[in-house]
Amino acid sequence: xxxxxxxxxxxxxxxxxxxxxxxxxxxxxxxxxxxxxxxxxxxxxxxxxxxxxxxxxxxxxxxxxxxxxxxxxxxxxxxxxxxxxxxxxxxxxxxxxxxxxxxxxxxxxxxxxxxxxxxxxxxxxxxxxxxxxxxxxxxxxxxxxxxxxxxxxxxxxxxxxxxxxxxxxxxxxxxxxxxxxxxxxxxxxxxxxxxxxxxxxxxxxxxxxxxxxxxxxxxxxxxxxxxxxxxxxxxxxxxxxxxxxxxxxxxxxxxxxxxxxxxxxxxxxxxxxxxxxxxxxxxxxxxxxxxxxxxxxxxxxxxxxxxxxxxxxxxxxxxxxxxxxxxxxxxxxxxxxxxxxxxxxxxxxxxxxxxxxxxxxxxxxxxxxxxxxxxxxxxxxxxxxxxxxxxxxxxxxxxxxxxxxxxxxxxxxx
Numbered sequence: 001x002x003x004x005x006x007x008x009x010x011x012x013x014x015x016x017x018x019x020x021x022x023x024x025x026x027x028x029x030x031x032x033x034x035x036x037x038x039x040x041x042x043x044x045x046x047x048x049x050x051x052x053x054x055x056x057x058x059x060x061x062x063x064x065x066x067x068x069x070x071x072x073x074x075x076x077x078x079x080x081x082x083x084x085x086x087x088x089x090x091x092x093x094x095x096x097x098x099x100x101x102x103x104x105x106x107x108x109x110x111x112x113x114x115x116x117x118x119x120x121x122x123x124x125x126x127x128x129x130x131x132x133x134x135x136x137x138x139x140x141x142x143x144x145x146x147x148x149x150x151x152x153x154x155x156x157x158x159x160x161x162x163x164x165x166x167x168x169x170x171x172x173x174x175x176x177x178x179x180x181x182x183x184x185x186x187x188x189x190x191x192x193x194x195x196x197x198x199x200x201x202x203x204x205x206x207x208x209x210x211x212x213x214x215x216x217x218x219x220x221x222x223x224x225x226x227x228x229x230x231x232x233x234x235x236x237x238x239x240x241x242x243x244x245x246x247x248x249x250x251x252x253x254x255x256x257x258x259x260x261x262x263x264x265x266x267x268x269x270x271x272x273x274x275x276x277x278x279x280x281x282x283x284x285x286x287x288x289x290x291x292x293x294x295x296x297x298x299x300x301x302x303x304x305x306x307x308x309x310x311x312x313x314x315x316x317x318x319x320x321x322x323x324x325x326x327x328x329x330x331x332x333x334x335x336x337x338x339x340x341x342x343x344x345x346x347x348x349x350x351x352x353x354x355x356x357x358x359x360x361x362x363x364x365x366x367x368x369x370x371x372x373x374x375x376x377x378x379x380x381x382x383x384x385x386x387x388x389x390x391x392x393x394x395x396x397x398x399x400x401x402x403x404x405x406x407x408x409x410x411x412x413x414x
Contacts, residue, residue: 097188098165099177103154110150114139202308204229204284204405209378210313211371212364213320214390215397216288219313222398223286230280234271234289238262241270248273268299275305293374297381309405310382312375313390313397317368324364328353 112125224231326339
């Protein structure tokens with residue numbers, strides 16, 4: 001699958017025993033490809049570098065986890081509970097695909113497996129026999145594939161799968177693996193490329209609240225990407241309005257030039273104009289950057305655009321400072337870096353990096369203080385808001401947000 005889709009492959013020996021050690025083993029290898037472990041002083045740096053590389057690969061390419069049962073073709077690739085997954089960050093797998101075939105077919109497939117001890121290539125006596133006589137003569141039967149051993153592994157699988165499947169209600173796609181592998185592949189590919197709709201029994205109108213650096217933009221982007229919601233960032237919307245040279249843009253531009261706050265009366269008109277468009281009405285929206293205080297929340301309600309799901313992302317000041325003060329921009333290429341999470345590749349680039357004045361510690365503390373002075377009133381106004389810990393893996397936060405959108409709101413006891 002990886003060769004045809006460009007996805008990163010995460011492999012585990014069985015669906016219930018992911019290879020947690022693979023990350024550590026790969027991280028401890030030298031960059032020169034020698035396969036020799038780094039010295040003890042370099043091992044931590046090597047682990048961090050490997051983790052950053054893995055995170056970048058799975059973020060930009062996507063990934064699939066391959067959990068193989070009994071060494072057969074029954075690769076129910078995605079039926080692994082996120083908490084037990086060997087995937088980076090414990091991320092939940094979307095979408096989930098399970099390949100099924102009769103036990104008799106799986107045993108037959110397993111019995112025919114042969115391995116070339118020189119190259120490690122896997123062949124099969126029926127489906128993939130090598131044409132080279134030299135390769136044929138040196139093939140060996142791998143250990144653990146006898147009929148009795150395979151049957152025992154399948155028995156263990158059937159005992160455990162009934163506890164895994166309930167973790168994926170209504171989102172697990174089952175495909176028969178008792179057919180040509182090309183047909184199996186294209187059925188799985190068609191499914192994972194299809195658009196996924198939220199199971200929420202309403203058109204989502206989501207509001208994300210939180211201080212600067214709490215991850216609102218990332219969560220909004222994830223919701224927009226997965227469910228097709230319209231991502232409405234208030235600050236970006238104002239910039240686009242100015243760039244469009246519209247009548248509202250002409251009103252906003254003087255405030256931008258003077259670097260002063262745009263009046264609420266103008267902001268709400270721009271927001272209404274955007275939220276009234278057909279894509280927002282039909283698909284739903286996720287709003288962030290507005291409202292920031294009680295007055296703005298009341299204005300949003302008055303114009304008829306109250307959200308039906310509100311999330312507050314709480315992040316401690318120390319974490320916000322770490323996230324924002326270490327951000328840098330390359331003035332030559334415009335690329336953004338983070339001195340801890342995404343450091344520049346060379347000392348030359350690092351020497352020319354610049355920090356946005358808004359990312360200074362003093363400015364961040366002022367913004368945090370302003371947000372939390374108003375957040376208590378906002379939480380009171382949005383009584384059914386869901387409070388989340390934003391100081392954790394962003395994909396874990398995303399799962400909580402998804403759950404809050406799909407499931408009914410809890411009844412609060414007064």
